[in-house]
Structure formats: C-alpha cells, structure tokens
Amino acid sequence: MTIGPHALAGAAAATITSNYYLAFIFGLISHFILDMLPHLEPKSLMTKEKDGTKKWSIWLYVFVIVEISLTVFVFYFLRHRPDFNLLLVGAFGGLMPDMIVNNPFLQFLRNKPVIKHLFWFHDKIHIDLPDKYWPVSLIVETLLIGGLLWNFFGK
Numbered sequence: 001m002t003i004g005p006h007a008l009a010g011a012a013a014a015t016i017t018s019n020y021y022l023a024f025i026f027g028l029i030s031h032f033i034l035d036m037l038p039h040l041e042p043k044s045l046m047t048k049e050k051d052g053t054k055k056w057s058i059w060l061y062v063f064v065i066v067e068i069s070l071t072v073f074v075f076y077f078l079r080h081r082p083d084f085n086l087l088l089v090g091a092f093g094g095l096m097p098d099m100i101v102n103n104p105f106l107q108f109l110r111n112k113p114v115i116k117h118l119f120w121f122h123d124k125i126h127i128d129l130p131d132k133y134w135p136v137s138l139i140v141e142t143l144l145i146g147g148l149l150w151n152f153f154g155k
C-alpha cells in the first residue's frame with residue numbers, strides 16, 4: 001500500500017479515540033489491515049537492471065512526489081478540525097511500519113529485538129499480488145481512497 005491510504009486510514013482510525021497513544025496504536029493497526037488487502041505497490045514501477053537488481057524509475061519518483069503532495073494537500077484541508085493533531089498522530093502510526101521496514105538507513109535494525117518481529121510480521125501479513133493483477137489492486141485502492149476521502153469530506 002502507498003503513503004496516502006496509510007496516512008488517511010491511520011487518521012480515520014484515530015478518530016475513534018481522543019487519546020493520543022491509542023490514536024497511534026489504531027493508526028498502526030490500520031497499517032497492517034491495509035497491507036492485507038490487494039493493493040498497488042510502488043515497487044511495481046521500479047526498473048530491472050541487467051544484473052537483476054531493481055532501480056527507481058523516473059515514474060516511481062513522479063508517483064512518490066505526486067502522492068506525497070496530494071496527501072499533504074488533503075491534510076492541509078483537514079487542518080481546522082479540532083482533532084487535527086490526533087489525525088496527525090494516527091497518520092504517523094499508519095505510516096510508521098513502512099517508514100521503518102522500507103527505510104534503507106534503518107536496515108541495520110532488521111535483527112534487533114522487537115524491530116525484527118516488526119519486519120517478520122510486516123512480511124507475513126503483506127499481500128503481494130503479482131504485477132499482472134494490478135487492475136484488481138487499482139480497484140481496491142481507488143475504493144479505499146474514495147471511502148477515506150468521503151469519511152473526511154463527504155459527510
């Protein structure tokens with residue numbers, strides 16, 4: 001799953017409490033629930049080198065920049081809500097597992113206590129559909145994003 005849905009789902013999950021610690025935990029739980037759904041992976045946009053290694057394509061850079069911009073844009077429109085800080089904490093919880101697991105600078109944590117379990121759990125729970133099923137992933141992710149936006153702006 002990508003940044004936007006994780007941040008929005010974490011923020012949505014945070015709205016069921018007024019406690020910042022629980023907001024973070026609910027955001028964290030939302031991350032794993034979303035990772036169990038068939039979804040788009042930015043790594044599908046990576047290019048394969050001749051030696052078999054994968055490299056970020058220009059489209060992946062564009063995708064990440066556009067998605068981060070849109071996510072910041074959505075949160076900008078939520079900034080006047082009285083529970084905005086709670087939403088940010090939930091979003092942070094929703095993004096946290098990927099910020100650790102996918103961070104090239106934190107790979108040294110892979111074998112440390114607790115974090116090693118996070119890596120293991122994240123790998124186990126994650127549904128990785130073959131790239132050819134991208135339309136299914138796109139439908140799921142579009143419905144999810146639409147539902148989350150409706151949750152915040154459609155009521």
Ligand SMILES: [Zn+2]
Pocket residue numbers: 001031035097098122
């Ligand atoms: Zn994840």
